[in-house]
Amino acid sequence: MNTRSFRHSLVGYAFLLPNIVGFLLFALGPIVFSFLISFFNWDLFARPVFVDTANYETIFTEPGARFWSYFGNTLFFLIVVPVQMAVALFAAWLLNENMKGTLFFKVLFFIPVVLSVVSITIVWAYILDTENGLLNQLLGFAGVSKVSWLYDPAWIKVGISLMVVWQGSAFSTIIYYAALQGIPDQLYEVAMLDGAGRWTQFLRITVPLLAPTHVFLAITGCIGALQLFAPIYVMTHGTAGAAHNLIFEVYGKAYHEFSMGYASALSWMLFILIFIMTGLHWRFLGTRAEYA
Amino acid sequence: MKTRSITTALFYLLLLVFAAWYIVPFVWAFATSVKQPGMVFDGRWLPYERTHSISIDGQVQEIRIVEEHDDTFLVRVVGNNELREVRRSDVERLSPNWNNYGETWQAVPFGQFFLNSILVTVCITVGQLITCSLGGYAFARLQFPGRDTIFFLYLATMMIPGPVLTVPIYLLLREYHLLNTYQGVILPGLFSAYGTFLLRQFFLTIPKDLEDAARIDGAGSFGVYMRIILPLSGPALAALATFVFIGSWNDFFWPSIVLTDPDLLTLPVGLALFNDLYLFQYSRLMAGSMISIIPAILLYLVFQRFITRGVVMTGLKG
Numbered sequence: 329m330n331t332r333s334f335r336h337s338l339v340g341y342a343f344l345l346p347n348i349v350g351f352l353l354f355a356l357g358p359i360v361f362s363f364l365i366s367f368f369n370w371d372l373f374a375r376p377v378f379v380d381t382a383n384y385e386t387i388f389t390e391p392g393a394r395f396w397s398y399f400g401n402t403l404f405f406l407i408v409v410p411v412q413m414a415v416a417l418f419a420a421w422l423l424n425e426n427m428k429g430t431l432f433f434k435v436l437f438f439i440p441v442v443l444s445v446v447s448i449t450i451v452w453a454y455i456l457d458t459e460n461g462l463l464n465q466l467l468g469f470a471g472v473s474k475v476s477w478l479y480d481p482a483w484i485k486v487g488i489s490l491m492v493v494w495q496g497s498a499f500s501t502i503i504y505y506a507a508l509q510g511i512p513d514q515l516y517e518v519a520m521l522d523g524a525g526r527w528t529q530f531l532r533i534t535v536p537l538l539a540p541t542h543v544f545l546a547i548t549g550c551i552g553a554l555q556l557f558a559p560i561y562v563m564t565h566g567t568a569g570a571a572h573n574l575i576f577e578v579y580g581k582a583y584h585e586f587s588m589g590y591a592s593a594l595s596w597m598l599f600i601l602i603f604i605m606t607g608l609h610w611r612f613l614g615t616r617a618e619y620a
Numbered sequence: 621m622k623t624r625s626i627t628t629a630l631f632y633l634l635l636l637v638f639a640a641w642y643i644v645p646f647v648w649a650f651a652t653s654v655k656q657p658g659m660v661f662d663g664r665w666l667p668y669e670r671t672h673s674i675s676i677d678g679q680v681q682e683i684r685i686v687e688e689h690d691d692t693f694l695v696r697v698v699g700n701n702e703l704r705e706v707r708r709s710d711v712e713r714l715s716p717n718w719n720n721y722g723e724t725w726q727a728v729p730f731g732q733f734f735l736n737s738i739l740v741t742v743c744i745t746v747g748q749l750i751t752c753s754l755g756g757y758a759f760a761r762l763q764f765p766g767r768d769t770i771f772f773l774y775l776a777t778m779m780i781p782g783p784v785l786t787v788p789i790y791l792l793l794r795e796y797h798l799l800n801t802y803q804g805v806i807l808p809g810l811f812s813a814y815g816t817f818l819l820r821q822f823f824l825t826i827p828k829d830l831e832d833a834a835r836i837d838g839a840g841s842f843g844v845y846m847r848i849i850l851p852l853s854g855p856a857l858a859a860l861a862t863f864v865f866i867g868s869w870n871d872f873f874w875p876s877i878v879l880t881d882p883d884l885l886t887l888p889v890g891l892a893l894f895n896d897l898y899l900f901q902y903s904r905l906m907a908g909s910m911i912s913i914i915p916a917i918l919l920y921l922v923f924q925r926f927i928t929r930g931v932v933m934t935g936l937k938g
Contacts, residue, residue, distance in 0.1 A: 333763070339841045340764030347755030348770070350811020355777045358788035365788070372794075419638050425631055433635050435924055436642055441931060442920045444870035446888040447909040450895050451649040454902050460661045462648050498642070499931070506932040526627065555781060558872040558888070565896050575783055582787050583877055595784040602781055 366593040372586045383593035394577075402573040402601070404485050405492070405556050409549035412493045413542065416500030421530060423501070424508040434505070440498035449562035452491035453478065456563075463490075478563060481570030488559050488571055496552070500545050507541040508534065543613045550605045554598065574598050646913070653906035654716035660903045669715035674706065685711065717903070724907040728897065732883055733890035737869060740802060740886055744809035744868045745861055751811055752860065753853070756819030757845050761831065771820075774813045782873075790877060804878040805886070809868055815860050818934065822856035823849055855933070862923075862930030869916075887912055 366383055370376035388395050423434050440448065455462045456477035464474045477487035511534065519529050557579070560571045568576040574597065582591035652660065655667045662668065673682045676697065686703065687694035693711050696703055725731070758764075759771050789808050790799075798804040826849060834844050850857070872888045879885050885893060891912055898904045920927060 336762070337764040340758050340762035340767065343754045343758035343762060343841070343845070344764075344770070347751045347758070347811060347816055350751055351774065351777070351813065353792065354789060354808045354811050355780075355785065355813055356773060358785040358792070359777060359780050361788040361791075362784050372791075418634075422631060422635050422638065427628065427631060427635075433639055435921065436639055438924075438928060438931075439642065439917060439920060442866055442916050442927060443913055444872070444888045444891070444916070446870075446872055446891045446895075447912040447916075448645075450891065450905050450909040451645050451913075453895075454649065454652065454906065455645060457902070460663075460902070462644070465663070494641070494645070502928055502931050551781070555783065558892075561872070561876075562892055562895055565899070566892075578783050578787075579877075582790070588787055588791065592784070592787050595781075595787065598781055599779075599784055603779070 362592045362595065365589045366596055368589040370588045372588060376589065379589070383590045386590065387594060387597060398572050398574055398577050401485065401571060402554055402575075405489060405553045405573065406550060408489045408492045408496060408553050409546060411489075412496040412500050412549065413545050415493065415497040416504050416545075417535075417538070419497065419501045420504035420508055421534060423505050437501050438498055440495045441502060443495070445495065445558040446562050448495055449491060449559045452487075452494070452559075453563050456487045456490070484563070484569060484571050488556070488563055491559055491563075492553070492556065496549065500549070503545060504538065504541060507538050511537050539613070543609060546613060547606055547609050550609070551602055554601055554605065574601070649906045649913075650910055652903050653720060653910045654718060655720075655903045656715065656717045657903075666714055667716045668712045669717075670712050674710050676704070683711075720903055720907045721911070724904050724911065727904065727908075728890060728894045729883065730887075730890065730908075730911055733885055733887045736802070736884060736890075737887040740805050740809075740875070741865055741869045743802075743806045745864045747806070747810035748812055748815050748864050749857060749861055752815035752819050753850065753857065754845070755816040756823050757849055759816065759820040760823035761844075761849075762841065774816060778813050778817065786874065786877065793878065799878055800881050800884060801878075802884065805875050808874070809864075812864070815864065818860055819853070819856055822853055826852050855929070858926065859930040859933035862927055863934040866927075 365376065367378060367380060368376040369379050369383070419437055423430055423437065454460075458464060458474055458476045458479065461477070463477065467475070475483055477483050515533050515537075516529055519533055524532065555575050556573060557575045560568050560573065560576060564571060574594065578591050578594045578598070581587045581594060648665070651665045651667065655662075656669045659668055659670070670685070672684075673680050674695075675681075682698040683695040683704075683706075684698060685693055686696050691708050692705050693708060694703060695706055695711065759767065759774075793799050793804045793807075798807065830848050830852070831844050834848050839847065870888060871886075872892065875886045876889045876892065879889055882890075882893065891908060894908050895905060898908070
């Protein structure tokens, strides 16, 4: 290596230095470390003890089928993904008609994106309040009796999902709206000449052409839904209760029980879950996306 | 023509339904936040206040409410113990309770939470723009051994979900006594593989000729970075800044793990604490969340176009 290219390399490393220090300390290092300690028992006070794959086995063999309970809850929240996508697609489609006053609606529909989950959840916890909440009041007009959204184990996940859909649909609306703007008007004009109505145009042109956006929103949506934490924490005041999911299990094991090895093993289960989920999306939606 | 106007009306109707879905929670929360004590659960949206003295036959008399009906109240006049039926509007009047905001602001150190959030968010945003743009430039334009291998490692780590990282980072911060400090929240936020990737992709689109011309004029790599790359990357830098700012301003998981001292809490963590302290005191809770929601909405309204573009470019997750 001559001195000139050596100097060039030094310049390259110099530029990368602050970045790579962060990468090693807060990304690569922790990943390797997390993988290693997932094979140890470590409570922060005594020395770590090598336990082989015992932590991973314990996840499945814990008494009371705990794993299946929080694993089931984790999967339950995936329900928000199709719902928020459907809501958002419809909202974006309406906005894309570019009727008078669209700007007002657009600004309004996008607001939830910038708000903190915590503040919105506090508002929604009151909306879902059994005695005085808005939702039960509205349902009361329709003759539905009061639902204990936040205290009935059967309903709490639904209550939380509603709030998550409310905020998540705003983000998806922005993304869908941006994608809709990229569909050429000519396609609709041709369809119109062929006598296709609005609804047919929506189903035959809009929905298929948005395939890459569907995949993107499905994947990011699932990754988010599998890691739902703040809404559950705030709604249940940190207890999670019947909404206890995998992230809460990691949180509890790591920061309340200080079982660092076990918590790490659990967090890798989350990785596997996300990995499988993303793979499935590519497998079943990805191929269709290529047409667009 | 007629079907067209019907379609248009239908579209507006649907837009209004969506508008209600997004706006009603705010209006309701705001309405609750200015309700008078004792009137929070009266089932109405507007804030009413009840007086204890009304004018009867030209004289101001103190009264007690005995029974409530739809439009009238049965009241006992304290002076002569007489029962009287009066109109609801004589006893109740509209009166927003703004004190709620002042009292809520005092209830927990919201001012301090705001300052903490501003400090943490500004440091993280500025820091990440610096590290990501330097690294992105190195990956996009500079030649050095191992560049592509390192970049591949960056991409690989982006697949790993955040919670996998938190236990080791927690242990690292604990080792260096950085738990419960601002640095504990800020330091891990100063780096992002995603931000580096995003800027690298953008820098690759900048024509190489410009860089070559600057080098012929005697600019070094840092000169090119400062005078060519950064000025031409306004939209990408702005998008990343928006992404990082919104993300770290609203972040809850990490600060809630690192911070326990009430004086250090960021706004979301402080709000969650407030939510635990004022259980079921809904007008307080709504005032508290409004205190954090209103400035965010105002900022959003000012930078609306800018933020929307940033969200689209970065694929910001909620």
